[in-house]
Amino acid sequence: MTNTVEVVNNSLNDVLARGLEATGGYIEKATNFAIEQAPDVVNQYLQWEFWSNVGLASFFFVILCVSLFFCVKWWTICNRGYWNDSVSGSHIMTSGSHIFGAIVSLLLSGILLCVIPTKIYAAAKVKIAPKVLIIEKFSKTIR
Numbered sequence: 266m267t268n269t270v271e272v273v274n275n276s277l278n279d280v281l282a283r284g285l286e287a288t289g290g291y292i293e294k295a296t297n298f299a300i301e302q303a304p305d306v307v308n309q310y311l312q313w314e315f316w317s318n319v320g321l322a323s324f325f326f327v328i329l330c331v332s333l334f335f336c337v338k339w340w341t342i343c344n345r346g347y348w349n350d351s352v353s354g355s356h357i358m359t360s361g362s363h364i365f366g367a368i369v370s371l372l373l374s375g376i377l378l379c380v381i382p383t384k385i386y387a388a389a390k391v392k393i394a395p396k397v398l399i400i401e402k403f404s405k406t407i408r
Contacts, residue, residue: 311395318388322381329377336370 391398 307399311391314398315388315391318384322384322388325377325381325384329374329381332370332373332377336367336374339367339370
């Protein structure tokens with residue numbers, strides 16, 4: 266039995282030695298390539314983080330403006346009790362959908378008022394303290 270184990274160990278050692286010889290300088294070349302490309306990758310990652318946060322904050326701001334517009338519009342309809350159509354001159358009575366729309370728009374606006382500052386904070390963090398961001402992301406990756 267020990268002879269079989271020794272034979273298997275010797276054959277595995279031979280395969281491993283041939284595998285390491287076959288890789289030659291590929292591991293060293295790959296390491297050098299990774300070291301050369303690291304600064305560019307980090308720079309591109311920081312730019313991506315910044316612009317994705319700015320883009321999301323801008324998108325949420327547009328949604329906030331539209332939501333606030335509808336909130337004010339529906340709220341005035343609810344307070345007057347009717348919607349005065351200046352083009353046709355007709356009066357449409359307030360319904361529960363107007364009240365529901367005003368409440369939903371108000372809630373959406375409140376949520377967006379909480380989300381937008383976090384995106385602005387994240388974008389500012391990329392520009393002000395990029396090393397802190399990289400360390401935080403690296404520590405999350407290691408865990």
